[in-house]
């Protein structure tokens with residue numbers, strides 16, 4: 363070991379876990395430091411969508427796929443609605459160095475893009491070892507630091523990592539949501555055409571934005587929905603004042619239990635009105651709470667694009683995209699709330715519906731982006747409910 367105590371070449375970035383573990387590598391993207399929870403994502407494609415998904419606010423993502431950045435970035439594969447705004451992701455950790463972009467859609471280099479978006483990165487580490495550590499000990503609180511000069515005050519940084527309060531109890535949806543109401547009519551990307559516009563709306567949907575992804579809005583538009591997007595703090599009365607045919611509850615970051623002061627009562631009001639309602643991920647969890655259930659923090663969470671889920675209502679298995687660290691505790695769901703989907707990895711709850719009202723939700727991401735398209739039928743279930751309501 364050299365006199366400095368560091369390995370050579372001297373690290374320009376470190377990831378320090380709350381238990382004091384120091385992982386050294388080379389800095390990429392923005393310089394600076396950020397605290398958050400480290401989770402691992404197993405998707406083999408879609409790093410740009412993942413790093414712009416607002417549900418990752420407060421988290422540092424380590425990718426298990428080794429080659430990240432090799433297809434560059436573009437201005438089309440961004441999931442935050444405000445394209446320039448940060449999604450709130452705190453950092454990223456990669457195995458290999460970023461190579462020159464090789465893809466006809468690439469307009470920019472991944473490293474420059476990370477820097478422009480203020481995302482701090484660490485490359486050149488053993489991401490398999492880090493993933494094993496998270497699988498063994500659970501998602502870890504940490505600080506990620508990138509300093510070109512390699513100047514790290516380890517004692518202070520260890521204290522910062524340890525002092526970060528953690529995601530439990532953290533309300534992040536109200537920080538990431540839109541400040542203003544807006545409407546949406548952009549449809550999905552098509553070969554040679556790019557994104558389109560919805561021509562003839564059949565339904566009016568109010569989507570409550572707790573950290574919504576563009577591809578959810580596009581799929582609603584593909585299914586004939588004219589969408590009005592409201593801020594997370596919209597009350598039940600404000601939502602219904604738009605006279606929606608259906609209400610959509612979005613994905614988002616943070617602890618669902620921490621939204622109890624605003625989102626949960628608003629959702630309860632919407633459900634009581636009998637309006638067709640569909641929730642995804644955070645929206646699913648908050649709906650579960652509004653219906654009388656509870657959520658729990660998971661050991662390591664689910665973040666990837668290959669998670670098998672069984673639809674208990676049809677017996678079919680779908681391969682899904684997932685990104686969650688909390689889950690609805692099935693045992694706490696009251697009578698009248700039916701579990702409709704279950705994870706085939708660990709048996710955790712992946713969906714629910716009401717027997718007496720057109721209300722349902724899923725824990726995973728039928729919009730994928732990135733990920734498989736198996737679960738798109740859920741958007742049809744939603745429009746069928748609105749059709750049935752007339």
Ligand SMILES: NC(=O)CC[C@H](N)C(=O)O
Pocket residue numbers: 417612613614615616617618642643644645685686687688689
């Ligand atoms: N994608 C999401 O909506 C995530 C929901 C919640 N923040 C969780 O981690 O479980």
